[in-house]
Amino acid sequence: MHKDIREGIADFADLLLDAVFLVDANGCITYVSAACESIFGYTPEEMIGKCMIDLVAPADRDKTLQEARAIMAGSQRIGFENRYLRKDGSEVHVMWSARWLASQRMRIGVARDITELKRTQILQAATYAVSDAAHRASDLGALFPEIHQIIGKLVPVAGVAVATRDKHTEEIGFPYQMDTLGNGEVVQETLASQYCAKVVRSKQHLLVRGDFMSGLVDDVAPGTRGGVCLVMPLIPQQEAVGALILKSHAGTCFSDKDIEMLYFVSAQIAAAIERAQLKAELLRAALYDDLTGLPNRKLFRDRINSALARCLRAKSRMALLYVDIDDFKRVNDSFGHAAGDGVLQEFARRLTQCVRQVDTVARLGGDEFAVLIEEIHCPEDALTVEAKIREALVPFFIIGEHALRTSASIGIAIYPDHGNDIERLIAVADQAMYLHKNSEK
Numbered sequence: 380m381h382k383d384i385r386e387g388i389a390d391f392a393d394l395l396l397d398a399v400f401l402v403d404a405n406g407c408i409t410y411v412s413a414a415c416e417s418i419f420g421y422t423p424e425e426m427i428g429k430c431m432i433d434l435v436a437p438a439d440r441d442k443t444l445q446e447a448r449a450i451m452a453g454s455q456r457i458g459f460e461n462r463y464l465r466k467d468g469s470e471v472h473v474m475w476s477a478r479w480l481a482s483q484r485m486r487i488g489v490a491r492d493i494t495e496l497k498r499t500q501i502l503q504a505a506t507y508a509v510s511d512a513a514h515r516a517s518d519l520g521a522l523f524p525e526i527h528q529i530i531g532k533l534v535p536v537a538g539v540a541v542a543t544r545d546k547h548t549e550e551i552g553f554p555y556q557m558d559t560l561g562n563g564e565v566v567q568e569t570l571a572s573q574y575c576a577k578v579v580r581s582k583q584h585l586l587v588r589g590d591f592m593s594g595l596v597d598d599v600a601p602g603t604r605g606g607v608c609l610v611m612p613l614i615p616q617q618e619a620v621g622a623l624i625l626k627s628h629a630g631t632c633f634s635d636k637d638i639e640m641l642y643f644v645s646a647q648i649a650a651a652i653e654r655a656q657l658k659a660e661l662l663r664a665a666l667y668d669d670l671t672g673l674p675n676r677k678l679f680r681d682r683i684n685s686a687l688a689r690c691l692r693a694k695s696r697m698a699l700l701y702v703d704i705d706d707f708k709r710v711n712d713s714f715g716h717a718a719g720d721g722v723l724q725e726f727a728r729r730l731t732q733c734v735r736q737v738d739t740v741a742r743l744g745g746d747e748f749a750v751l752i753e754e755i756h757c758p759e760d761a762l763t764v765e766a767k768i769r770e771a772l773v774p775f776f777i778i779g780e781h782a783l784r785t786s787a788s789i790g791i792a793i794y795p796d797h798g799n800d801i802e803r804l805i806a807v808a809d810q811a812m813y814l815h816k817n818s819e820k
């Protein structure tokens with residue numbers, strides 16, 4: 380009986396581009412048409428007698444068995460999708476239409492290779508996901524984990540590292556590294572940066588045997604038990620902004636198709652990174668002083684407001700110090716603007732060293748600086764900081780070949796002793812600073 384049906388369909392089934400299968404009640408393949416070779420990589424002779432489920436990708440086995448049971452219970456199914464492992468180990472996505480032939484006690488199924496279609500769908504989804512992540516992520520730090528997730532849906536990866544190139548210094552940095560176990564170290568940075576620099580220059584990917592952690596790397600084609608590292612260039616338009624390092628699982632490698640797909644997605648990722656970098660730069664320019672790197676007046680006011688809210692809640696004290704360099708104009712006039720810039724930078728550095736990391740030092744403009752000290756116990760604590768600042772200014776400022784002396788006028792306002800709101804506190808600190816300056820003149 381079985382033989383009859385096989386003979387009946389063989390005449391035309393071998394002409395079909397889809398593969399026709401007959402599978403018995405035990406799940407064994409009893410017949411398959413010629414197209415199986417192009418879809419699964421096995422000849423019909425190699426497939427017949429095999430258990431169908433053994434060829435299914437492990438992750439899809441449960442749902443496939445469930446589907447087979449439904450068919451054998453009499454339902455006719457069209458459009459079931461699962462993945463198989465081809466003879467060469469690669470994955471093939473298959474769409475099925477199948478029914479149970481009760482009289483023959485066999486399933487008849489028609490398998491269509493939808494790998495390319497799936498790839499297009501996956502690429503489309505990844506492209507959308509990257510652009511969505513780029514819009515949602517508040518900064519680069521939030522963008523990188525999302526990129527990791529998106530890549531993980533495209534290709535199996537054991538770890539991801541993002542390398543970015545500094546436009547000015549050409550240095551390679553690693554703002555993101557994460558493996559599947561949650562370890563934040565995927566590559567040894569010194570070693571990996573050499574490969575990334577190569578990829579940034581050539582704009583071509585590199586497939587490296589071994590991993591960047593152990594240092595055992597080899598620029599040879601893959602195929603080792605230890606897995607490989609794929610270094611992809613991140614090119615938004617012309618210049619590479621960095622590189623993406625993808626670590627494969629042990630014993631696996633990335634296929635040419637994977638790499639082709641990753642080139643496409645990497646370009647989208649690169650554009651998202653470039654956009655986030657630009658956003659960060661704009662934000663930085665809006666909130667920080669270019670010369671000293673300190674928060675500017677706008678950010679300082681914001682910090683005061685946040686600190687006031689905290690003080691109100693905790694019923695604590697804080698101090699505002701206005702600090703203005705004395706006779707700064709003379710530095711510019713006598714030694715030039717560049718020397719003046721040098722003094723401002725050194726002044727900022729010394730001020731910053733006088734306070735804790737949680738405190739804020741800002742440049743309000745010109746030679747005017749300000750310090751915000753939170754959680755002081757008594758007004759005298761602010762005087763201690765003032766004394767510290769004066770002491771820090773005692774050593775000569777060595778600017779180029781010049782050794783300069785610098786002093787400053789400092790005004791203090793304490794919350795809540797001198798006022799409850801930002802305007803009042805600023806006014807008190809400013810007036811106190813000018814009082815001090817005038818008394819020195």
Ligand SMILES: Nc1nc2c(ncn2[C@@H]2O[C@H](COP(=O)(O)OP(=O)(O)OP(=O)(O)O)[C@@H](O)[C@H]2O)c(=O)[nH]1
Nearest residue numbers: 703704705706707708709711716717719720745746
């Ligand atoms: N080099 C340099 N100079 C600056 C910068 N911003 C402002 N200045 C100069 O800083 C000087 C500030 O002068 P003044 O406000 O008179 O202050 P001063 O000379 O310290 O006088 P007093 O405050 O009364 O002690 C001006 O000469 C500005 O041109 C800057 O970014 N770099």
